[in-house]
Amino acid sequence: MKKVFKWGCLIYLISTLFILVIGLFNNSESDISVNNFIVNTDVNFRSEASSKSEAIRVLKKNETVEVLDSLNNWYKITDLNKNIGFVSKNYLDKNSIEEDSLLISEENSFNTILFILSILIIWLVVIAFKTKCIYCEKRCTIFTKAHKSCRIKYQESTDYIDNEVEEYFKRFNEENFKNIDEYYSDKEFSNLEKIAEEGFVNLYLNLTTLLNQKVEYFLEDGVLTVNEESFLAHFIEQFNLNQASYIDSFKIKNKIVKASILRNLYEEKPMKSRIKLDGNLPFKFLNKEFLVYLDQKVEYFEKRIKTTYEGGSDGISIKLMKGVYYRKSKFRGHPVKTLKTVPVGTGMLAITNLHIYFSSSNKNFRIRYDRIVSITPFEDAIGVQKEGVSSKPLIFKNIDGWFYYNFIKNSEKIVLASENSNRNSRKISQNVKDKVWNRDQGKCIECGSNEKLEFDHIIPFSKGGSNTYRNIQLLCEECNRKKSNQIG
Numbered sequence: 001m002k003k004v005f006k007w008g009c010l011i012y013l014i015s016t017l018f019i020l021v022i023g024l025f026n027n028s029e030s031d032i033s034v035n036n037f038i039v040n041t042d043v044n045f046r047s048e049a050s051s052k053s054e055a056i057r058v059l060k061k062n063e064t065v066e067v068l069d070s071l072n073n074w075y076k077i078t079d080l081n082k083n084i085g086f087v088s089k090n091y092l093d094k095n096s097i098e099e100d101s102l103l104i105s106e107e108n109s110f111n112t113i114l115f116i117l118s119i120l121i122i123w124l125v126v127i128a129f130k131t132k133c134i135y136c137e138k139r140c141t142i143f144t145k146a147h148k149s150c151r152i153k154y155q156e157s158t159d160y161i162d163n164e165v166e167e168y169f170k171r172f173n174e175e176n177f178k179n180i181d182e183y184y185s186d187k188e189f190s191n192l193e194k195i196a197e198e199g200f201v202n203l204y205l206n207l208t209t210l211l212n213q214k215v216e217y218f219l220e221d222g223v224l225t226v227n228e229e230s231f232l233a234h235f236i237e238q239f240n241l242n243q244a245s246y247i248d249s250f251k252i253k254n255k256i257v258k259a260s261i262l263r264n265l266y267e268e269k270p271m272k273s274r275i276k277l278d279g280n281l282p283f284k285f286l287n288k289e290f291l292v293y294l295d296q297k298v299e300y301f302e303k304r305i306k307t308t309y310e311g312g313s314d315g316i317s318i319k320l321m322k323g324v325y326y327r328k329s330k331f332r333g334h335p336v337k338t339l340k341t342v343p344v345g346t347g348m349l350a351i352t353n354l355h356i357y358f359s360s361s362n363k364n365f366r367i368r369y370d371r372i373v374s375i376t377p378f379e380d381a382i383g384v385q386k387e388g389v390s391s392k393p394l395i396f397k398n399i400d401g402w403f404y405y406n407f408i409k410n411s412e413k414i415v416l417a418s419e420n421s422n423r424n425s426r427k428i429s430q431n432v433k434d435k436v437w438n439r440d441q442g443k444c445i446e447c448g449s450n451e452k453l454e455f456d457h458i459i460p461f462s463k464g465g466s467n468t469y470r471n472i473q474l475l476c477e478e479c480n481r482k483k484s485n486q487i488g
Contacts, residue, residue: 035066036065036095037077037092038064038094039059039091040093043087045059045086046086047085047086049072051088070089074086074088075087075092131145133147135153136150136200150200154200157196157201160199161192162210164192168235169214184238184239204243204246207241208250211232211236212252214235215232215255223259224256224263262407265411266410266413268466273291275292281348286354289355290353291350294350295348295349295398297346298348298358298399299396299398300344300345300394300396300397301394302395303342303394305338306337306340308336341395345363349399351407355368356369356408367394373385375408375409377402377405380398380399381395382395412469413470427467428455432467432469432472435469444479446476446479447476449476452477453475458470
């Protein structure tokens with residue numbers, strides 16, 4: 001019934017437009033009435049249709065008049081001054097030029113309207129006959145996007161997949177991770193593919209979207225735990241998402257890698273590279289330095305001071321002789337300095353266990369973490385300020401500002417694999433000692449004494465305390481003896 005109604009509406013619309021075109025054509029034909037005449041010679045303009053009547057004035061040759069009526073051998077006319085009178089028909093000729101231009105103008109207007117309406121009718125007919133269902137891609141009812149049955153199938157399939165994924169994640173427990181070996185069987189996955197196909201659902205896109213939502217949920221607290229990372233890796237493997245390109249478009253693996261890097265940093269676990277690259281890097285790393293993360297196509301900006309002068313004058317020029325001038329009384333005025341952000345180049349940004357590196361076609365440099373005095377995070381950028389009076393802010397854009405900010409901010413927690421091996425002994429590395437000494441300003445943190453200082457484990461070594469920067473403090477000999485093997 002609805003289909004008949006919609007087809008009826010379309011036919012009614014086309015018929016109405018057709019009638020409108022015919023009406024415009026008829027109106028244009030009836031409106032064409034050319035009554036303008038030209039006087040062919042000087043002649044008297046009389047008050048009555050008689051050669052004996054009083055002459056109002058003399059009509060000049062080529063003057064245009066409008067004919068109101070015809071009476072025997074006379075025309076009743078009105079002149080340009082709106083005077084009404086009579087003149088013999090022998091002295092008036094039709095204004096053929098104006099008549100032709102009027103007819104052409106009317107014809108052009110009609111043709112334009114007819115063309116627009118024809119295009120509109122054709123467009124409506126094309127839409128009506130080419131309407132396809134967004135799900136099954138077969139022709140559906142005009143002025144609709146999908147079959148009702150297809151829409152219902154799609155929703156039912158989507159709900160089933162969502163519920164299946166949610167049930168899958170419920171198998172795993174954050175505290176007790178034994179169920180990681182519970183696999184999603186081939187039979188279950190084949191059934192999922194069948195339901196997706198019947199419901200016109202792009203299974204891999206749908207699964208990737210759900211996975212991305214789970215990643216964002218895990219990252220709400222800013223940390224991705226080892227178990228949560230295992231959940232995600234297991235899901236990717238079980239649902240064959242490595243084969244699809246959608247996982248790259250959502251940058252899911254990048255999110256997982258960056259979150260795991262920060263987790264190791266916060267927990268002071270050994271840092272290692274998680275990036276696989278083809279080809280050589282344009283950086284020269286130092287001894288025991290390695291790449292942690294890298295971004296390409298990073299836009300680099302610098303804050304630069306531009307000086308202009310206000311109130312200046314070039315003075316005057318005095319002509320001494322032909323071609324020789326003397327300039328006098330020039331001053332530049334007072335300088336006005338403005339700080340502007342200037343684009344420098346686009347290149348590669350990398351972070352290692354020791355430095356930030358940037359490389360582009362016209363700019364290459366590295367910055368030690370301990371030389372950075374401030375970091376400003378943005379959604380897609382960071383601003384870095386180095387130490388030094390003449391140093392200007394540096395800005396890196398098209399990156400994950402949250403990740404770089406947190407990594408650089410906590411860079412003092414970086415632990416190398418070699419340093420981690422020292423946790424099995426009481427020996428504290430010289431690098432850690434130097435950092436602790438600078439942090440505690442060479443004084444006992446309890447009494448402020450700067451004599452007989454010792455490096456103490458906050459969590460005692462006997463209770464599993466490490467030799468890292470975060471677990472070492474400066475105490476004088478007396479305060480260290482009082483603390484003994486207590487935590488604190």
